[in-house]
Amino acid sequence: VSRAGTGVIVILLLAGLWLMAAPFALRFQPPHVAWGGITKADVITGGLLATAGFGGLFAVLAGRVREMYSDAS
Amino acid sequence: MIRYLSGLLVCGLGLFGGGWLIMVAVLLRGTPTIASLASAGTGAGVALVSAIGVACWAVAWRQRMRRDGVLARRPRPVAEGRPAATVRRNRRALRRDVRPAARAACRTSRRDEAPEPDGAARGDGGPGRYGVPGGDGRACPDEVVRRDELARRRAAASGSRAPGRDRRPAIPGPRIPVAAEASRAGPAGAAELERPAVVLTELRALLEPLLTTGPGPAGDGEPGDGPALDFLGEEEAW
Numbered sequence: 281v282s283r284a285g286t287g288v289i290v291i292l293l294l295a296g297l298w299l300m301a302a303p304f305a306l307r308f309q310p311p312h313v314a315w316g317g318i319t320k321a322d323v324i325t326g327g328l329l330a331t332a333g334f335g336g337l338f339a340v341l342a343g344r345v346r347e348m349y350s351d352a353s
Numbered sequence: 354m355i356r357y358l359s360g361l362l363v364c365g366l367g368l369f370g371g372g373w374l375i376m377v378a379v380l381l382r383g384t385p386t387i388a389s390l391a392s393a394g395t396g397a398g399v400a401l402v403s404a405i406g407v408a409c410w411a412v413a414w415r416q417r418m419r420r421d422g423v424l425a426r427r428p429r430p431v432a433e434g435r436p437a438a439t440v441r442r443n444r445r446a447l448r449r450d451v452r453p454a455a456r457a458a459c460r461t462s463r464r465d466e467a468p469e470p471d472g473a474a475r476g477d478g479g480p481g482r483y484g485v486p487g488g489d490g491r492a493c494p495d496e497v498v499r500r501d502e503l504a505r506r507r508a509a510a511s512g513s514r515a516p517g518r519d520r521r522p523a524i525p526g527p528r529i530p531v532a533a534e535a536s537r538a539g540p541a542g543a544a545e546l547e548r549p550a551v552v553l554t555e556l557r558a559l560l561e562p563l564l565t566t567g568p569g570p571a572g573d574g575e576p577g578d579g580p581a582l583d584f585l586g587e588e589e590a591w
Binding site (some may be wrong): 281282284285286288289291292295296298299303304306308309314316317318319321322325328329332333335336337339340341342343346347 | 354355356357359360362363364366369373374377381386387388389391392395396398399402403405406409410411412416447470
């Protein structure tokens with residue numbers, strides 16, 4: 281179950297990265313043009329999700345390593 | 354505990370982010386464009402995955418707390434009534450106990466009553482107990498078999514003599530008084546005649562509750578039954 285939860289966090293990290301890249305990858309946001317509302321929402325939400333996923337992944341790893349240390353001692 | 358909390362936090366944030374993306378796509382809806390469709394689709398996927406993640410982390414944390422003894426283990430459901438194995442054991446023990454008691458009752462009744470001179474006994478064609486004709490299965494089974502065997506031997510020893518009414522067994526069978534004799538003996542005598550049947554009836558009434566069982570036992574009650582598996586009982590490792 282913990283493994284599935286970790287996988288979900290990785291998926292959220294990838295989803296955040298995709299949200300940041302989607303307006304430019306799908307070409308509905310031309311370069312050198314002011315960003316529209318959808319583009320702003322996507323980039324901000326994607327950035328938040330990617331940051332949270334990255335931090336959460338490291339927090340989960342750190343917690344697991346800490347448990348392993350406490351079990352070993 | 355840190356990793357469960359951080360997992361729950363991140364998944365909760367993802368749930369809110371997915372909901373926010375769906376809301377933005379709905380609120381800024383003009384004509385549905387590729388941008389709004391991509392945003393709404395991604396938001397829905399993120400929300401769904403985040404909900405699954407929240408459930409996973411919650412279950413993992415509960416398992417961990419149950420393993421550490423913080424949460425009490427769920428008790429195993431217990432069926433009403435006795436387990437089926439106990440009922441079977443009781444039934445076998447009852448059968449073992451009743452057979453000697455029935456034999457002893459038959460022997461006691463035979464010993465108490467004098468042999469009938471004309472040889473009319475239970476299972477021998479004569480009148481049986483309580484005026485019922487003999488041979489109706491009221492005699493003890495082993496006595497019937499023994500009597501038949503003796504009659505066969507006597508018939509073989511006498512040669513051409515055919516078995517008839519005047520044939521008498523080598524060992525006279527138990528004397529079963531007719532109804533008239535029972536009535537002549539008075540109430541005390543009748544009560545004495547009915548003693549084996551009364552003893553058997555009382556024995557059966559005493560042991561009847563042991564043969565009842567409850568509906569659908571969860572376990573058989575055998576020593577080999579293992580404990581119930583925990584729901585989502587997964588090895589906590591990754």
